[in-house]
Amino acid sequence: MSHAHGSPSPVSSRSGTPLKGRIRLPGDKSISHRSMIFGLLSIGETRVEGLLEGDDVLRTAEACRALGATITREAPGRWRIVGAGIGGLKDPSDILDFGNAGTGSRLMMGVAGSHPITSTFDGDASLRKRPMRRILDPLTQMGVTVVSEAEGGRVPLTLRGPKETIPITYETPAASAQIKSAILLAGLNSPGKTTVIEREATRDHTERMLRHFGASVEVALHGADGRAITLQGQPELRGTEIVVPTDPSSAAFPLVAALITPGSDVVLEGVMMNPLRTGLITTLIEMGASIERLNERDEGGETVADLRVRHSRLTGVTVPHARAPAMIDEYPILAVAAAFADGTTRMQGLHELRVKESDRLAAVAAGLAEAGVEHEIQGDDLLVHGSNGKVRGGGNPVATHLDHRIAMSFLVMGLATAQPMTVDDGAMIATSFPSFLPLMRELGATIQD
Numbered sequence: 001m002s003h004a005h006g007s008p009s010p011v012s013s014r015s016g017t018p019l020k021g022r023i024r025l026p027g028d029k030s031i032s033h034r035s036m037i038f039g040l041l042s043i044g045e046t047r048v049e050g051l052l053e054g055d056d057v058l059r060t061a062e063a064c065r066a067l068g069a070t071i072t073r074e075a076p077g078r079w080r081i082v083g084a085g086i087g088g089l090k091d092p093s094d095i096l097d098f099g100n101a102g103t104g105s106r107l108m109m110g111v112a113g114s115h116p117i118t119s120t121f122d123g124d125a126s127l128r129k130r131p132m133r134r135i136l137d138p139l140t141q142m143g144v145t146v147v148s149e150a151e152g153g154r155v156p157l158t159l160r161g162p163k164e165t166i167p168i169t170y171e172t173p174a175a176s177a178q179i180k181s182a183i184l185l186a187g188l189n190s191p192g193k194t195t196v197i198e199r200e201a202t203r204d205h206t207e208r209m210l211r212h213f214g215a216s217v218e219v220a221l222h223g224a225d226g227r228a229i230t231l232q233g234q235p236e237l238r239g240t241e242i243v244v245p246t247d248p249s250s251a252a253f254p255l256v257a258a259l260i261t262p263g264s265d266v267v268l269e270g271v272m273m274n275p276l277r278t279g280l281i282t283t284l285i286e287m288g289a290s291i292e293r294l295n296e297r298d299e300g301g302e303t304v305a306d307l308r309v310r311h312s313r314l315t316g317v318t319v320p321h322a323r324a325p326a327m328i329d330e331y332p333i334l335a336v337a338a339a340f341a342d343g344t345t346r347m348q349g350l351h352e353l354r355v356k357e358s359d360r361l362a363a364v365a366a367g368l369a370e371a372g373v374e375h376e377i378q379g380d381d382l383l384v385h386g387s388n389g390k391v392r393g394g395g396n397p398v399a400t401h402l403d404h405r406i407a408m409s410f411l412v413m414g415l416a417t418a419q420p421m422t423v424d425d426g427a428m429i430a431t432s433f434p435s436f437l438p439l440m441r442e443l444g445a446t447i448q449d
């Protein structure tokens with residue numbers, strides 16, 4: 001398996017011909033992690049088609065193996081998992097190394113922590129900076145012991161699960177599908193009902209998959225934008241088939257590349273249109289983007305569509321904080337689109353961006369500065385002053401801070417800037433989108449590594 005490690009490898013992009021053609025993006029990262037996890041927690045066999053074989057997901061697969069699943073790769077994207085079942089997890093013989101993956105590590109803390117086993121979680125320099133208290137706090141209420149932790153509730157950390165996990169009702173302190181999911185997954189091995197209340201609805205892949213595997217989940221509206229999700233504990237999950245839809249967060253990169261590169265006209269096939277993931281598309285359409293949703297259909301229980309995207313004149317808009325959960329990973333690439341727009345784009349309430357693979361507010365601002373794009377950070381808002389299609393580019397290599405989305409965003413920017421753009425390290429792209437370079441080149445992009 002490939003791990004995104006080693007010495008930094010700079011990558012550069014420059015403007016060239018318009019982008020043309022049709023591509024299919026790889027499988028969704030969120031659903032791919034969950035496919036492995038639900039496979040582990042089921043009885044019998046789970047078959048997955050279209051799994052994202054990015055480093056993050058492969059780490060989750062390894063952790064699931066260490067906890068007792070039998071996992072085989074039968075063909076590219078086609079995986080078979082024979083589960084250990086809820087309550088059937090074994091003590092892992094080694095530390096669980098999640099690399100760069102927040103989702104994998106946090107969801108698996110809920111899984112392993114709710115079993116009477118001892119598990120140690122670790123990751124790379126980026127993961128070691130990310131806050132885990134948001135997971136440890138509710139897990140502690142559920143009876144889990146945090147045996148040790150790095151300063152400030154970070155990995156490396158060790159959990160010891162109780163004999164019987166306590167079901168809780170918990171209101172998440174941040175709009176986070178990872179927090180919600182960790183608690184629900186821990187609730188699977190608790191007697192009785194576990195309820196998670198979120199003030200703002202976040203991606204619902206865990207809820208959908210719980211039902212798909214046979215659990216009983218009730219979702220009630222909570223306040224204006226929130227939800228209360230209640231899970232009946234200790235169901236018997238049965239292995240099943242999963243078709244992973246393509247990842248809208250990966251589609252975002254060729255999509256914005258086509259919008260900003262003059263003359264472009266591309267089709268992105270079968271992009272997942274789950275409404276809790278389409279905030280970027282909503283925003284770009286408000287900005288004047290030509291994005292057509294063609295051939296809408298159902299794939300793997302999600303609506304998907306072919307997106308025809310053409311180069312467009314964009315206008316700056318205000319992106320309300322309420323939209324953040326539906327586009328949380330897309331702000332770096334939206335900032336790139338905004339740099340080419342006419343006028344100012346204000347993105348409101350981006351505090352969660354500070355605790356991703358990097359401080360994405362700071363990393364985006366630094367990259368914009370290298371490219372000569374006027375911008376401001378006002379509190380938790382990012383303002384990008386667009387220059388109507390004309391962006392200088394150039395500057396020093398953009399510092400990616402072990403963050404795949406920063407790397408891909410500024411490589412996309414370089415496809416339409418006057419001077420080429422370089423990012424200091426392209427290695428982390430493999431965490432979520434290992435086929436980024438070949439797919440972009442297939443559309444005609446000039447990217448050199």
Ligand SMILES: O=C(O)C1=C[C@@H](OP(=O)(O)O)[C@@H](O)[C@H](O)C1
Nearest residue numbers: 030103175176177178179328329
């Ligand atoms: O649940 C998930 O699969 C994810 C949730 C989001 O994180 P938060 O829950 O921290 O917002 C997102 O940034 C991440 O890429 C994937």
Ligand SMILES: C=C(OP(=O)(O)O)C(=O)O
Nearest residue numbers: 100101102103104329356
């Ligand atoms: C935030 C991200 O991932 P994670 O939290 O899983 O590391 C991301 O993919 O942009």
